[in-house]
Amino acid sequence: MTGLFANLIIGVALALAVWAAVLAAANKRINRSLLIGAGVLEVMLLAYLIGGVVQMIGTDRSFAKFEFLAYLVGLLIIPPLGIAWAWDEKSRSGVAVVAVVFLVVPIMVVRVQQVWAGVGA
Amino acid sequence: MSVPNSDDDVTTAVNERVTNRGFGRILVALYAIMAIGATTRSLFAIATKFNQAPLAYSLSAFAALVYIIATVTLARGDATSRRIATVSISIELIGVLVVGALSLIDPGAFQKASVWSWFGLEYLLLPLALPILGLWWLRHTRPSEEAVEV
Numbered sequence: 001m002t003g004l005f006a007n008l009i010i011g012v013a014l015a016l017a018v019w020a021a022v023l024a025a026a027n028k029r030i031n032r033s034l035l036i037g038a039g040v041l042e043v044m045l046l047a048y049l050i051g052g053v054v055q056m057i058g059t060d061r062s063f064a065k066f067e068f069l070a071y072l073v074g075l076l077i078i079p080p081l082g083i084a085w086a087w088d089e090k091s092r093s094g095v096a097v098v099a100v101v102f103l104v105v106p107i108m109v110v111r112v113q114q115v116w117a118g119v120g121a
Numbered sequence: 122m123s124v125p126n127s128d129d130d131v132t133t134a135v136n137e138r139v140t141n142r143g144f145g146r147i148l149v150a151l152y153a154i155m156a157i158g159a160t161t162r163s164l165f166a167i168a169t170k171f172n173q174a175p176l177a178y179s180l181s182a183f184a185a186l187v188y189i190i191a192t193v194t195l196a197r198g199d200a201t202s203r204r205i206a207t208v209s210i211s212i213e214l215i216g217v218l219v220v221g222a223l224s225l226i227d228p229g230a231f232q233k234a235s236v237w238s239w240f241g242l243e244y245l246l247l248p249l250a251l252p253i254l255g256l257w258w259l260r261h262t263r264p265s266e267e268a269v270e271v
Contacts, residue, residue, distance in 0.1 A: 067165050074157065085150060093146040100150055 005051070006109055009044050013105035016041060020099035024092045030083070034098065038079055041105070045076045052112070063118045071112045078104060138262045140198040140206070148251075148258055152192040155247060159185035159236045166233075174233035180220060184236040184248070187213045191255060200264075207259050214252035217241060221249065 016037045023034065049072040056065060082101030086094040141149055163181035171178055187209050194206035221240035223230050234243055241248025 064165070064169070067161075070161050070165075074161070078154075078157070081153075082150060085153075086146065089142065089146045091143050091146075093143050096147050097150045100147060100154070104154055 005044075005048065006113060009041070009048060010106040010109050012037070012041050012044065013102050013109075017099050017102035020095050020102060024096040024099060027092050028095060029090075029092075030086060030095050030098060034095070035083075038083060038098075038102075041102075042076070042079060045079070045105075048072065048109075048112075049076055052116075061118075064115050068112065068115045071108055071115060075105060075108050075112070078108075138264050140195045140203065140258065140262050145195060145198075145258060145262065148254060149192060149196045151247060151251060152188055152195060152255070155236075155244065155251065156185060156188035156192045158244065159188055163236070174231060177231040177233045177235040177238070180216075180231070180235040180237060184213070184216065187216070191251075195255070195258075203259060206255070210252050210255040210259070213248075214256065217248045217252060 016034070019037065020034060023029075023031065052068065052072045056068065079101055082097055086097035086101075088094075089097070139145065159181060163178055163185050166174075166178045167182060190209045191206055191213065194202035194209070217237045217240060220231075220235060220237035224235075224238040231238060236244065237248055240246060
């Protein structure tokens with residue numbers, strides 16, 4: 001649950017957050033490129049959830065499993081919820097909401113890794 | 122040649138006195154994130170290790186409830202919601218200030234960190250920023266009739 005793929009998710013989410021922030025600064029709305037990026041991220045998060053469940057089943061280690069699952073499922077749900085909330089906002093705040101949501105993803109991925117490693121139990 | 126209104130340019134001026142548009146869109150999103158984060162973490166803590174720090178985890182659960190109320194009322198934005206939001210966000214501000222100060226003065230007071238410990242440093246100080254922004258936003262979007270009334 002650590003490793004390359006998690007770092008890749010963090011990288012993609014941060015890049016999308018920067019892109020959304022640039023759009024907000026330029027007074028733009030949510031556009032096609034941002035949505036495609038969000039779609040790619042969503043597929044990665046789905047793979048992350050599936051990989052996490054598989055690894056969880058395959059280990060005898062004890063760690064906060066419910067919390068682990070909650071973070072993985074939350075990761076999958078929060079970006080679409082944020083975009084839905086931002087969708088019909090006419091001001092630049094809409095795309096700023098998307099930037100905030102993409103910034104939450106890396107934080108949650110780090111928490112997934114901490115829970116997996118048994119930190120903060 | 123300039124293009125005054127390209128397709129995705131923002132054309133609508135945001136001057137409505139509502140709590141859930143413009144900056145309010147971001148504010149509600151931030152409150153929702155805090156609501157989700159604080160609710161799940163405090164529920165897990167209460168379910169699995171409540172005895173380690175009953176005060177801290179109860180406080181976190183209370184903070185979570187305040188965040189849920191603020192999220193819903195700011196997102197709704199009607200007159201009743203504004204009143205409830207003002208009261209609950211005021212309580213939130215007092216809570217984060219008191220708990221934040223106590224956690225600095227007497228670090229052992231809460232045994233474990235609550236959402237409001239160190240003014241919410243674990244949550245990037247959002248718990249300190251949100252009530253200030255929230256009260257400012259409620260004031261900023263106050264309906265003009267209310268402002269005229271004495």
